Amino acid sequence: MPSFKFEALDTTGGEVKDSISALSEEEAQQKIKQMGYFVTKITEVADAKKKKDKAKVGGQQRRKKSKTFTLGGVSNKQLCTFTRQFSTLQDAGLPVLRSLKILEHQMKPGVLKNALMDVVDDVESGSTLSEAFGKHPRCFDRLYVNMIKAGEAGGALEVIMKRLADFKEKAQTLKRRVTGAMVYPVAVLTVATGILCFIMVWIIPKFEKIFDDFKITLPVMTLALMKTSKWFYKYWYVIPLFPLALFLLVKLIRLNRTGGYILDRLYLFIPIMGQLIEKVTIARTMRTLGTLVSSGVPILEALSIVRETTTNAVFEHMFTRVYDSIREGETIAQPLKDSRLVDDMVVNMIDVGEETGELDTMLAKIADVYDEEVNVLVESLLSLLEPIMIVILGLIVGSIVIALFLPMIKLLETLSK
Numbered sequence: 001m002p003s004f005k006f007e008a009l010d011t012t013g014g015e016v017k018d019s020i021s022a023l024s025e026e027e028a029q030q031k032i033k034q035m036g037y038f039v040t041k042i043t044e045v046a047d048a049k050k051k052k053d054k055a056k057v058g059g060q061q062r063r064k065k066s067k068t069f070t071l072g073g074v075s076n077k078q079l080c081t082f083t084r085q086f087s088t089l090q091d092a093g094l095p096v097l098r099s100l101k102i103l104e105h106q107m108k109p110g111v112l113k114n115a116l117m118d119v120v121d122d123v124e125s126g127s128t129l130s131e132a133f134g135k136h137p138r139c140f141d142r143l144y145v146n147m148i149k150a151g152e153a154g155g156a157l158e159v160i161m162k163r164l165a166d167f168k169e170k171a172q173t174l175k176r177r178v179t180g181a182m183v184y185p186v187a188v189l190t191v192a193t194g195i196l197c198f199i200m201v202w203i204i205p206k207f208e209k210i211f212d213d214f215k216i217t218l219p220v221m222t223l224a225l226m227k228t229s230k231w232f233y234k235y236w237y238v239i240p241l242f243p244l245a246l247f248l249l250v251k252l253i254r255l256n257r258t259g260g261y262i263l264d265r266l267y268l269f270i271p272i273m274g275q276l277i278e279k280v281t282i283a284r285t286m287r288t289l290g291t292l293v294s295s296g297v298p299i300l301e302a303l304s305i306v307r308e309t310t311t312n313a314v315f316e317h318m319f320t321r322v323y324d325s326i327r328e329g330e331t332i333a334q335p336l337k338d339s340r341l342v343d344d345m346v347v348n349m350i351d352v353g354e355e356t357g358e359l360d361t362m363l364a365k366i367a368d369v370y371d372e373e374v375n376v377l378v379e380s381l382l383s384l385l386e387p388i389m390i391v392i393l394g395l396i397v398g399s400i401v402i403a404l405f406l407p408m409i410k411l412l413e414t415l416s417k
Contacts, residue, residue, distance in 0.1 A: 003045045004028040008037035019045065029155050040153045043126055073138045074112045076175065080168040082112060087161035096157070097123050115139040128152055143288060143305050150296040160295050167291045171284060174371060178280060181378040185385045192393050197232060197239070199400060204229035207404050216407050216414075225403040261313040268314065272384065276377050281315050282342060283370035290363030299326055315341065332359075345369075 004025065008016045016037055022028035025042060032039050082103060089099035100123065104116040115136040122132035130149035133140040140148075144164065151160030208226050211218060218226070232239075253259040268274040285306050292302035303326060307319040321335040333351040336342050346366050353362030 005043050005045050006032055006037075006039055007041040008032055008039050010037055026155075039155065041128065042152075043128060045126070074110075074115075076168070076172050078110075078112055079139065080165070080172045082107075083161065083168050084165040087158070087165040090158040090161050096129055112139055129157070141309070143292065143309060146297050146301060146305060147292065147295045150292075153296065163291055163295055167287060170287060170367075170371070174280065174283060174374065177375060177378060178276070181382055184382065185389060188389055192389075193239075196396065197236065200229045200232035201236065204400075204404075205233065211407055211411075214411055214414075216411055219403075219406045221399075221403045222407050225400065257313070261317065264313040267312070272377070272381050276374065276381065277312065278341065279370050279374045279377060281310065281312050282346070283367050283374060285310055285315065285319070286346075286363045286370065287367035290360045290367060293363065294360035 002023065003019055003021050005019045006017070006028070008018075010016055020028050020031055022031055025044065028042060029039055032042075085103055086099055089102065090096070094102075097120065100116060100120050104113060104120055107113040107116065115138070118135065119129075119132040122135065123129060128149075130145050130152055133148055134145045147160055147164050148157070151157040204225060208229070211222075250263065253263055267277055270277075288309060289302055289306045292305060293299060297305075300323065303319055303323045307316055307323060310316045310319060318336070318339040318341055321339065322332050325335045326332060331351070331354055333347050333354065336350065337344075337347045349362045349366055350359065353359035
């Protein structure tokens with residue numbers, strides 16, 4: 001009969017380490033629970049012969065499956081699909097190892113497939129799923145690994161995987177919504193920039209030649225346009241360097257912690273865009289925290305994960321204060337209120353959640369509310385950007401037309417005399 005090593009907590013909170021014999025891991029967990037212990041870690045102990053056979057077979061299989069050379073990490077979409085498929089297989093009752101092998105076999109070559117090959121090997125050799133995932137931070141971040149660990153400890157991996165899949169899908173939907181909203185204005189600005197460059201490089205010089213032939217005294221506005229056209233013609237290659245220089249400058253500022261904080265604080269003051277950044281950050285962090293808490297991850301560990309996954313330094317500082325407050329035995333609501341980054345509704349809902357023990361439910365509701373607000377704000381931003389871009393482009397094109405026609409009118413007046 002297989003033997004299982006386990007670590008558990010007794011009724012007093014003391015740590016217990018022992019081994020038990022059982023036909024399966026599920027039976028071992030049931031026996032340990034009947035003993036009055038809460039399981040935190042359980043691992044099957046394989047004898048030397050089995051380990052040798054597994055290593056031999058695993059080595060033969062791995063030689064047949066060569067890894068592909070890859071760069072970068074895993075896309076959110078690919079990880080989201082894998083999580084949902086893994087959750088479905090677990091919900092259907094398949095063993096973890098068999099589920100991993102099925103998904104690895106059907107996956108296209110890439111970073112995630114290479115990682116799953118190693119995960120299958122580690123699980124076969126006796127490692128827990130969270131330990132195996134933790135060796136591949138490019139694919140599975142700290143949030144992912146800790147939720148899996150909590151699911152293993154509570155014996156409810158299929159439930160945790162479903163929550164994790166739901167979380168990943170909602171986060172992906174929110175990101176896709178915001179990214180999709182930026183496609184239209186970026187496309188319009190790109191086309192408009194290309195047209196303006198064409199006018200400056202090809203059209204304006206032809207008019208300049210006509211004006212030189214007739215020796216017309218040009219207005220100040222037309223002279224400025226001609227000088228701008230010459231600059232475009234000589235230094236057109238500098239234009240793409242402007243966004244690159246701006247990007248590098250932002251990266252350079254972010255190397256300094258204080259500079260990054262000031263930059264993120266300034267982002268929040270940008271009209272409409274600042275509100276969008278704020279609401280997206282709150283929606284994502286509250287959903288992350290709620291998912292971790294509902295999965296059984298300790299609150300301090302959950303806050304640490306949320307703080308690390310926050311992309312805005314201002315909100316990172318806020319969650320650091322929340323973390324310190326919880327560590328000192330205080331509440332979450334008070335430091336959130338002091339930060340003035342979240343609405344009173346959020347503070348009150350979290351306060352009620354802490355009092356009633358329904359913090360995870362309240363956090364999920366807050367995330368849902370902010371998701372809807374983000375959707376409304378994105379639509380408002382799009383409806384506002386369209387007329388703004390039309391007005392700006394109209395002013396630019398109108399200025400070019402006026403600058404060209406002023407000397408043309410003067411020329412016509414001269415010829416008519």
